[in-house]
Amino acid sequence: MEGESVVQIPKNGGKEEIKTQEVEKEQEEVEITISSGEKNEKKDNDQLSPRAVLEIHISGTSDSDNSSISSGERSRSFGSSPSPVGEKPAVSDGTDAAAAGGGEETGQGLRFKNLFDQMKRKSIRRLSAIPLLIGYENLLAKKNIKRKLLSRIRSAEEETIDCHDFVVPKPSWRNFSLDELAQATNNFSPDNLIGKGGHAEVYKGHLQDGQVVAVKKITKKEKNDEDRVGDFLSELGIIAHINNTNAAKLIGFSVDGGLHLVLQYLHHGSLSSVLHGREECLEWKIRYKVAVGVAEGLCYLHCDCQRRIIHRDITASNILLTEDYEPQISDFGLAKWLPEKWVHHIVSPIEGTFGYMAPEYFMHGIVHEKTDVFAFGVLLLELITGRRAVDSSRQSLVMSAKPMLEQNNVKELADPRLGDAYDVVEMKRAMFTASTCIHHLPNMRPNMIRAVQLLKGENLPIDMKQKSTGGRALMLDACDLEDYSSTTYLKDLNRHMQLVME
Numbered sequence: 437m438e439g440e441s442v443v444q445i446p447k448n449g450g451k452e453e454i455k456t457q458e459v460e461k462e463q464e465e466v467e468i469t470i471s472s473g474e475k476n477e478k479k480d481n482d483q484l485s486p487r488a489v490l491e492i493h494i495s496g497t498s499d500s501d502n503s504s505i506s507s508g509e510r511s512r513s514f515g516s517s518p519s520p521v522g523e524k525p526a527v528s529d530g531t532d533a534a535a536a537g538g539g540e541e542t543g544q545g546l547r548f549k550n551l552f553d554q555m556k557r558k559s560i561r562r563l564s565a566i567p568l569l570i571g572y573e574n575l576l577a578k579k580n581i582k583r584k585l586l587s588r589i590r591s592a593e594e595e596t597i598d599c600h601d602f603v604v605p606k607p608s609w610r611n612f613s614l615d616e617l618a619q620a621t622n623n624f625s626p627d628n629l630i631g632k633g634g635h636a637e638v639y640k641g642h643l644q645d646g647q648v649v650a651v652k653k654i655t656k657k658e659k660n661d662e663d664r665v666g667d668f669l670s671e672l673g674i675i676a677h678i679n680n681t682n683a684a685k686l687i688g689f690s691v692d693g694g695l696h697l698v699l700q701y702l703h704h705g706s707l708s709s710v711l712h713g714r715e716e717c718l719e720w721k722i723r724y725k726v727a728v729g730v731a732e733g734l735c736y737l738h739c740d741c742q743r744r745i746i747h748r749d750i751t752a753s754n755i756l757l758t759e760d761y762e763p764q765i766s767d768f769g770l771a772k773w774l775p776e777k778w779v780h781h782i783v784s785p786i787e788g789t790f791g792y793m794a795p796e797y798f799m800h801g802i803v804h805e806k807t808d809v810f811a812f813g814v815l816l817l818e819l820i821t822g823r824r825a826v827d828s829s830r831q832s833l834v835m836s837a838k839p840m841l842e843q844n845n846v847k848e849l850a851d852p853r854l855g856d857a858y859d860v861v862e863m864k865r866a867m868f869t870a871s872t873c874i875h876h877l878p879n880m881r882p883n884m885i886r887a888v889q890l891l892k893g894e895n896l897p898i899d900m901k902q903k904s905t906g907g908r909a910l911m912l913d914a915c916d917l918e919d920y921s922s923t924t925y926l927k928d929l930n931r932h933m934q935l936v937m938e
């Protein structure tokens with residue numbers, strides 16, 4: 437992680453209730469996954485682990501599949517105010533639309549459901565051919581699933597899923613041997629090391645077929661084997677599940693002599709290194725493209741993905757850039773499924789990157805899609821100002837940018853290295869979007885669908901239109917009346933900062 441402090445703040449000295457429940461459910465989830473070839477999978481899949489979803493995703497769909505959130509359903513959600521934390525989300529969060537989509541069983545929906553039902557049997561069998569856990573037999577034995585899993589691995593040999601005249605190709609990702617990865621990375625040579633995070637080393641590699649890849653070798657030492665495998669499977673499950681231009685692309689994995697993810701290599705590396713680590717100034721056109729791409733990627737994760745995902749660690753280091761500066765959201769090590777029926781998780785320990793964490797998260801461990809929205813707001817501020825989320829004097833960008841956002845002071849806020857070389861309208865839109873995303877109250881933040889609109893200047897609210905003609909302050913005044921005032925928030929932020937920096 438470049439220039440950022442990753443914190444892990446244990447709360448109440450250990451794991452909290454929901455986390456504990458998840459751990460207790462693990463055995464049950466694995467059992468459900470393995471046995472689902474014979475019977476329909478668990479009805480309420482809201483609590484499925486990423487491991488289980490990795491499998492079911494490949495099987496096509498599920499009873500409460502929400503992949504049918506269409507743009508039509510989306511448009512219903514615009515403009516309505518999001519619900520407070522802890523309540524069932526309003527339509528604006530896309531959740532109701534998801535539920536509605538999942539419930540429809542007419543016409544084409546029913547045809548696809550039948551088709552997928554047929555596919556499930558074969559694909560789940562095929563899926564269990566993934567020898568993901570072979571290197572971890574002892575661990576599996578503990579869970580009493582080894583025998584079932586291995587027998588499924590042996591019995592599965594189909595290359596494609598044949599559903600009458602409809603053939604689904606096997607997943608594009610594959611299992612690599614350690615030899616293949618060692619060859620590709622010149623024996624994990626330091627010369628091939630392209631990045632190092634808190635949990636992994638990333639090496640550039642060339643596969644035999646000429647493909648250039650990034651091999652992420654999990655190095656996290658502080659956890660026990662079981663936790664490390666669990667975390668690895670979670671990350672693998674999520675990356676295998678996603679499929680979007682603006683999110684990381686999985687090429688394969690390896691559990692041979694360590695845990696490895698093989699990902700598409702991204703030429704420019706992280707946004708952090710491009711924005712903060714280079715002499716030359718990143719031009720505004722690219723910054724704006726990155727902002728829109730990340731917003732669309734998050735929109736996909738929160739709303740359009742078969743199962744909704746919260747990333748939990750959106751930072752400039754975790755946004756990677758392709759050769760033509762198309763951003764990809766990467767590092768799903770902390771990501772969580774956002775179940776349809778839950779609005780938020782309460783997690784412990786609180787993990788994330790300081791400077792990007794929303795107040796309700798660092799104060800109470802509350803995680804929901806608006807925590808990502810907050811982090812996206814901070815990322816926007818980084819693109820606007822060219823400053824880091826936390827500077828060398830430990831000043832948070834949110835705190836330093838707020839007065840300028842409130843005064844709509846474009847000249848003061850914009851990166852001085854840009855000079856006048858930016859589109860004022862785009863800059864103002866980015867400022868407005870950032871100011872709403874970093875609101876201290878989660879229900880005052882837009883969802884990502886709305887954030888994309890704000891950035892692109894679609895369906896702008898009246899106060900934003902006033903802004904672009906030099907009107908009054910950007911920030912929403914409504915919160916002055918709220919119990920949790922802006923001042924309290926800044927105090928909390930300060931307290932949090934002291935805690936972390938001590």
Ligand SMILES: Nc1ncnc2c1ncn2[C@@H]1O[C@H](COP(=O)(O)OP(=O)(O)OP(=O)(O)O)[C@@H](O)[C@H]1O
Pocket residue numbers: 437438442630631632633634635636637638650652699700701702703705706749753754756766767769
């Ligand atoms: N696909 C890729 N292509 C090019 N560079 C990459 C790729 N994946 C990762 N990197 C580089 O490696 C760095 C670390 O990767 P990553 O963030 O996935 O590791 P991590 O240990 O999980 O990080 P964290 O400390 O956030 O948990 C990135 O910031 C980036 O510079």
